Amino acid sequence: MTWQMADIWENIAAAIPEKPAIVDGNKRYNWAEYENRAARVAQVLVDHGLDAGAKLSIYSFNSAEYLETQFGAFKARVCPVNVNYRYLEAELTHVINNSDSEALVFQAQFAPRVAAIRDQLDQVKLFLEIDDGSGEHLEGAISYEAALHAAKPMPPIERSDDDLYMLYTGGTTGMPKGVMYDHKSFASALLAKGFEMREMEPPTDSSSFGPLVQQLHAAGATGRSIPACPIMHGTGMWIGAMIPHSLGGCVILFDNSHFNPVALWQLAENEKVTDITIVGDVFAKPMLAALDDAKTAGKTFDLSALQMMGSSGVMWSTEVKRGLLDYIPHMAIVDSMSSTEGSMGSSITTAENVNIDKTAKFEMNPTTKVLTEEGRPVAPGSGEMGLICNGGMVPLGYYKDEAKSAATFKTFDGVRYSIPGDFATVEEDGSITLLGRGSACINSGGEKIFPEEVEEALKTHDSVYDCLVVGIPDDRFGQKITAVLSLSEGAVFDEASLTAHVRTQLADYKTPRAILVVNTVPRAANGKAGYKAAKETALKMLEPVAA
CATH class of the missing domain: 3.30.300.30 (ANL, C-terminal domain)
Structure with missing residues (x-):
């Protein structure tokens, strides 16, 4: 077996077939059903001529179909491509064409936008439409559910550690760029981080996942995760879905077309959620305000199952963390400093240490360094500013952009780093204080x-x-x-x-x-x-x- 994500999830599905995998409104799939539907997606892709290495764009809000399509693509050795649902015609066309996507899976509500650019999508030979109740339809598109119903589940195939995984990022300038990883580098590093966050030893190979998740379920230690932010982005997908799934957990999809913090807290209570993934203050502030309003109204949410709230990529202020911990003192807040190009550090805040926590201060990953632009290490406590250089989980580069790849991914003293442009200082205790992106x-x-x-x-x-x-x-x-x-x-x-x-x-x-x-x-x-x-x-x- 490889470290290809489909191999890992197939191993888990075989070990815990009856355990819950996905909740999306009235849709509830156990691991056997999740794997079966993904296998049908894989067969649909193969039947429409998508070979190993082909690309497929997914254009959807948070949904069970999004996760099934991604899993199915991995099964068929196809590379799924995330499409930001806020993109208008120019950016939408760019991502689909720049990624060389041969298929587009989309929610029906986006049919008018797809129709407007359809004549520019020369490589797309399969339009798979998810019925979302909007009443919209793209002429000639195939019904997602009908296609799955007609297909037989594709049997597992031999895959490679070198299969491509790619996530498009908007970046700070220019059109979106595809950040490329091979499955082994990506999966082994991401999942090791997920296990580390839970103080667990990560599996040594993909075949170890099945026995491990059986033990976790037997001990009642598996998670129920809500990615409250979009799974089209790395934070929601990686922290909110991929890591929980790889721990044998259940992913509960939250309607993210319009953020409603009261609905989120109610869903967390109803589903006895253990993990919630957000993106900094923009989510945390209205969530805290909703708890304040509920208290004023004499209402409380039962959040006794909630163990962890995670965030990445955006400032999460200490004051807001304190406010949330006042209501949920038993949970841990995990604030990661990362980007699509890799993880750099993190901070963990609990009720015990919340008063000493400092916004934008993080403990560096062992593979992270802060170097001057000449490649010289920044001395702790010097006050000197340097670039954050992330080792370990380093992408292969940007898809079809050698110049940008060379500028972002560099080698110092024989070690390859991802340097997306974030500046920081190094404190005397070895932690880092994030200053910001140089381009801004x-x-x-x-x-x-x-x-x-x-x-x-x-x-x-x-x-x-x-x-x-x-x-x-x-x-x-x-x-x-x-x-x-x-x-x-x-x-x-x-x-x-x-x-x-x-x-x-x-x-x-x-x-x-x-x-x-x-x-x-x-x-x-x-x-x-x-x-x-x-x-x-x-x-x-x-x-x-x-x-």
């Missing part, structure tokens, strides 16, 4: 300012609900630090108070020179910062002032 760095009066640092200072003020900080062209300073923020419910905007508050935490040159209030701070569906949109908003709002 603001240069004001010759000083470098990382937006995340200023954003975090602003968000510690009670009146600020969310914010992004951008650099606006300025004749005097080159760039003017500008905050685009939304207010907490009932708060009154007081620019002088906010400015004074930031000055108590940061050097004066990092204080915003303009603070703009908006109803909603622009963010992607996974909570990541929409700096381009924030800058456009700031320029538009400042234009009359400049005139």
Whole structure:
């Protein structure tokens, strides 16, 4: 057996066939049913001419069909490609064509958008449509459920550790890029991290998963996970679905077309959920507010089963962590510093250590280093800034982009690292404090300012609900630090108070020179910062002032 994900999950399905694998509304599949449906997907792909190494795009909200299609693609040695459901025609066409996808599995509600670009998708020979009750339909598309019903489950085949796995990331500039991994490097590193988070020894080979999950179920130690964020992104898929599934757990799908924190807490109570995966404050703040509102109304949610809440990729402030732990003191909060290009470090917050926790401070992975741009290690406690270099789970590169691959994945002293552009300092105790992505760095009066640092200072003020900080062209300073923020419910905007508050935490040159209030701070569906949109908003709002 290989470390190919299909081999691992087939091993688990054979070991615990009757145990729950997926809950999606009224759909409930055990592991035998999950494996059977994925095998039918694999046969449909083969019947339509998709050979080993072919690509398949998945265009869907969180759904059982999304997970089945991914599993089925792995079974057939086809590489699934994630499509952001917020993409409009240009980006949608780019991802499908750039990935060389030969099939598109999509929810029917997206049929009009697919129809608009269909004549540009020359390589796609299979359109598989998921009935989502929307009433939409793409002419000539095949019904997903009908295709599965007609297909026989494809028997397991021999697969390779070198089979390609790919996740498209929007990045900070340009069109989305496909980050490539081989299955062995990806699965062995990701799942080892998942086992480590639960203080368990990871399996030494894929055939060990079956016996291990049998033991976990016998001990009542398996998980029930809700990826509250989109599974089209790495955080939701990797932490919220792939790791729990590889531990023999059940993945409960949450309707993510519109985030409803009350519905999330109710689902967690109803399904006795053990794990919830979110993306930083953009999810955690409304979740905390929902708990506060429930308390005021005299209602409580039974969250006694909840053991862990995980996040990755976006700032998760200490104040919000404290608030959540006040309501759920028995759980652990796992905040990972990572990107599609790899994991760099993490912090674990519990009720016991919440008062000493610091936002953006992480323990480095053993394979992570902070190096200067010349490749020299940053000395702990020196205050020097360096690039975070992630070893271990390092991608093969970006699909069909050799130049970007060479710039991001580099070798120092014989060790290959992923360097997506995040800067940090190294504390005396060896931990790292994340400063931010270099591409978003603001240069004001010759000083470098990382937006995340200023954003975090602003968000510690009670009146600020969310914010992004951008650099606006300025004749005097080159760039003017500008905050685009939304207010907490009932708060009154007081620019002088906010400015004074930031000055108590940061050097004066990092204080915003303009603070703009908006109803909603622009963010992607996974909570990541929409700096381009924030800058456009700031320029538009400042234009009359400049005139």
